[in-house]
Amino acid sequence: DRLSLWGGRFAGGPADALAALSKSTHFDWRLAPYDIAGSRAHAKVLHGAGLLDADALRQMLSALDQLLADVRSEAFTSAPDDEDVHTALERGLIERAGADVGGRLRAGRSRNDQVATLFRMYLRDHARAVSALVLDVVDALVLQARTHLGVAMPGRTHMQHAQPVLLSHHLLAHAWALLRDVQRWQDWDRRTDESPYGSGALAGSSLGLDPEAVAHDLGFSRATANSIDGTASRDFVAEFCFISAMTAVDISRIAEETILWATKEFGFVTLDDSYSTGSSIMPQKKNPDVAELARGKAGRLIGDLSGLMATLKALPLAYNRDLQEDKEPVFDAVDTLEVLLPAFSGMVATLTFHPERLEELAPQGFSLATDIAEWLVRQGVPFRVAHEVAGACVRECEERGVELWDLTDDDLQRISKHLTPGVHDVLSVPGSLASRDAVGGTAPARVAEQLELAAAEARQA
Numbered sequence: 048d049r050l051s052l053w054g055g056r057f058a059g060g061p062a063d064a065l066a067a068l069s070k071s072t073h074f075d076w077r078l079a080p081y082d083i084a085g086s087r088a089h090a091k092v093l094h095g096a097g098l099l100d101a102d103a104l105r106q107m108l109s110a111l112d113q114l115l116a117d118v119r120s121e122a123f124t125s126a127p128d129d130e131d132v133h134t135a136l137e138r139g140l141i142e143r144a145g146a147d148v149g150g151r152l153r154a155g156r157s158r159n160d161q162v163a164t165l166f167r168m169y170l171r172d173h174a175r176a177v178s179a180l181v182l183d184v185v186d187a188l189v190l191q192a193r194t195h196l197g198v199a200m201p202g203r204t205h206m207q208h209a210q211p212v213l214l215s216h217h218l219l220a221h222a223w224a225l226l227r228d229v230q231r232w233q234d235w236d237r238r239t240d241e242s243p244y245g246s247g248a249l250a251g252s253s254l255g256l257d258p259e260a261v262a263h264d265l266g267f268s269r270a271t272a273n274s275i276d277g278t279a280s281r282d283f284v285a286e287f288c289f290i291s292a293m294t295a296v297d298i299s300r301i302a303e304e305t306i307l308w309a310t311k312e313f314g315f316v317t318l319d320d321s322y323s324t325g326s327s328i329m330p331q332k333k334n335p336d337v338a339e340l341a342r343g344k345a346g347r348l349i350g351d352l353s354g355l356m357a358t359l360k361a362l363p364l365a366y367n368r369d370l371q372e373d374k375e376p377v378f379d380a381v382d383t384l385e386v387l388l389p390a391f392s393g394m395v396a397t398l399t400f401h402p403e404r405l406e407e408l409a410p411q412g413f414s415l416a417t418d419i420a421e422w423l424v425r426q427g428v429p430f431r432v433a434h435e436v437a438g439a440c441v442r443e444c445e446e447r448g449v450e451l452w453d454l455t456d457d458d459l460q461r462i463s464k465h466l467t468p469g470v471h472d473v474l475s476v477p478g479s480l481a482s483r484d485a486v487g488g489t490a491p492a493r494v495a496e497q498l499e500l501a502a503a504e505a506r507q508a
């Protein structure tokens with residue numbers, strides 16, 4: 048019955064409307080295996096503190112094992128009167144171990160320190176799972192970059208042709224951003240690697256329990272230093288939501304480009320049939336739905352982060368029931384990424400690039416003008432003058448409807464005495480690319496090195 052956790056002080060049970068509002072089993076059930084692991088660890092420290100004899104410990108542990116098996120097989124599920132996963136599992140334990148043994152487990156713990164611990168355990172597992180899926184996207188980008196090493200494309204700023212770059216250089220730019228997201232999860236894990244179990248409701252326990260032992264049992268390096276902080280802080284959830292949102296935003300930038308690149312106007316890529324959809328009315332359509340859903344879901348993950356931050360804002364210490372609202376946003380973030388990322392890495396890995404089209408457009412829009420200016424600087428001309436001269440070349444070409452490389456030696460001399468025939472060396476895409484050969488540049492040799500660096504980071508992550 049609903050009185051089971053706090054019957055003593057109350058004359059009657061909660062109103063149906065309160066029970067309905069309070070209930071969280073429909074979303075916190077996924078914490079059940081972690082709750083049982085926490086209970087096992089707690090039973091052992093109760094035994095260590097002399098509060099549970101060896102026999103009772105054995106019965107308790109075997110009942111918890113049975114309960115876990117029953118949760119897994121769904122022989123045990125939540126009942127209408129269970130408020131949350133913790134209540135339900137206590138009921139399940141008592142059903143299996145009897146009220147005398149089962150009723151001893153709650154000593155020295157509260158759902159406040161329980162949930163704060165289980166939530167960390169769940170998120171640490173999923174941080175690892177999501178990171179692995181992000182690394183699959185990185186692998187797909189690295190694979191494409193490796194396959195197309197040497198292919199030039201128009202690099203853009205403001206969406207306008209800017210300078211030619213290697214396609215691999217562009218793809219690896221996305222890979223680096225995602226590798227940083229993976230690093231963020233690793234950094235986050237170091238901060239989240241502490242267990243609040245033993246904090247009780249807020250003040251700690253008087254029963255001689257050993258929070259460090261529970262922490263180690265549950266895979267944490269240490270117990271939290273402050274029981275109030277341990278039970279009331281949720282910055283680890285907010286940070287998880289931020290990293291999720293950042294990852295989705297990084298993915299959305301690849302998504303947006305894929306959508307553009309797959310248009311007739313760009314013609315840079317063709318989507319694989321298995322990662323595109325058709326139209327129910329237009330027979331010719333092949334739609335980039337994976338990329339569009341990725342773009343859309345980035346907004347949803349930003350919403351998860353903002354919603355959680357709004358819940359946490361100005362919340363006084365210590366635990367407040369508002370904190371029950373911390374779970375759905377981050378569970379949504381986890382579920383969204385775990386369904387999105389496999390589709391996204393599949394889409395990227397199966398993109399067919401069209402090198403002829405990319406290379407044809409690479410030098411267009413006078414994207415070699417900067418190369419003229421920098422060539423002049425290498426001849427000792429001040430950049431201010433060099434910029435003007437290169438600009439004059441563009442104007443001349445625009446008026447005559449020709450390209451920069453169509454200018455003859457005479458044309459060039461007329462524009463500026465500094466423009467000797469040597470400038471032709473950089474008036475080609477390969478010349479331009481090769482000249483950008485400092486670390487981080489788009490020269491083929493540099494990009495080949497960068498590719499190995501990114502691949503190695505992905506392997507080690």
Ligand code: ARG
Nearest residue numbers: 071131158159162366370371
């Ligand atoms: N279900 C709650 C939560 O997720 C934990 C229970 C704490 N409830 C309480 N009344 N102290 O935050």
